[in-house]
Amino acid sequence: MSxxxxxxxxxxxxxxxxxxxxAQGEIWCASCYYVFDAQRQVFWLMSDPATRHGELMLAQAQxxxxxxxxxKSVALIRGxxxxxxxxxxxxxxxxxxxxLKRFPFAAKQAAPLWEIRVDRLKMTDNTLGFGSKLHWQRxxxxx
Numbered sequence: 001m002s003x004x005x006x007x008x009x010x011x012x013x014x015x016x017x018x019x020x021x022x023a024q025g026e027i028w029c030a031s032c033y034y035v036f037d038a039q040r041q042v043f044w045l046m047s048d049p050a051t052r053h054g055e056l057m058l059a060q061a062q063x064x065x066x067x068x069x070x071x072k073s074v075a076l077i078r079g080x081x082x083x084x085x086x087x088x089x090x091x092x093x094x095x096x097x098x099x100l101k102r103f104p105f106a107a108k109q110a111a112p113l114w115e116i117r118v119d120r121l122k123m124t125d126n127t128l129g130f131g132s133k134l135h136w137q138r139x140x141x142x143x
Contacts, residue, residue, distance in 0.1 A: 003134040007123045008038035010067075010078055015102070017043060017067045019116075021086075023059035028052045033106070034067075035098045041138060042084075043116040044095045046106055049088060054114075057086040063116060077126045084118040 001009075017034045020027070030053040032045040047054050057063060063086045068079030089095055095113050100106055123134040 003123075004038075004136045006125070006134055007080060007121055007136055008036065010123065010125075011036040011080060012038070014067050014069065017045070017065050019045070019053055019063055019065045021053045021056035021060070021063050023056045026056065028056055033103050035095075035102050037095075037098065041118045043082075043118065044089075044099050045114050045116070046099060046103075046109060046111045047114060048111040057114065058088070061085045061087060065116075075126050075130070078124065080121055080123045082116075082118050082121045084116045084120075086114055086116045089113045089115050 015033055016031055019030050019032050021030070022028070030047070030051070032047060032053075034043045034045045036043055049055065049058055062083070064081070064083045066079060066081050068077075071077060089112060092113065092115070095115065099113060118138065120137040121135070125132050125134060
């Protein structure tokens with residue numbers, strides 16, 4: 001299995017990411033439910049633009065974040081660090097359907113979806129040996 005496939009498999013099993021945003025010298029982190037689309041290499045999350053992280057993403061699209069579980073044993077720790085670009089989605093039926101399928105309770109929310117286009121990922125996977133790393137980076141020629 002390639003690094004990219006292993007990372008996508010892990011991300012599909014998790015459901016919350018920590019998103020780090022910054023603009024004009026202000027920094028903020030938020031925990032967000034997400035869907036990861038491996039084909040597009042994007043995260044989709046739902047959040048009101050008036051939230052603290054929403055305001056910062058509108059001001060500065062560059063974001064970073066983590067996805068990690070909390071196993072009882074250090075030997076089982078796995079987690080992802082990522083960097084990418086966030087944008088507010090206007091109308092993406094595929095993204096909305098995927099998000100609502102995973103989080104049906106979100107159908108009652110009026111908040112829009114955001115897309116985080118992942119530029120690079122690093123996964124630490126101690127199940128492969130302590131400190132083992134898997135890497136993925138977007139091809140700069142890709143859309």
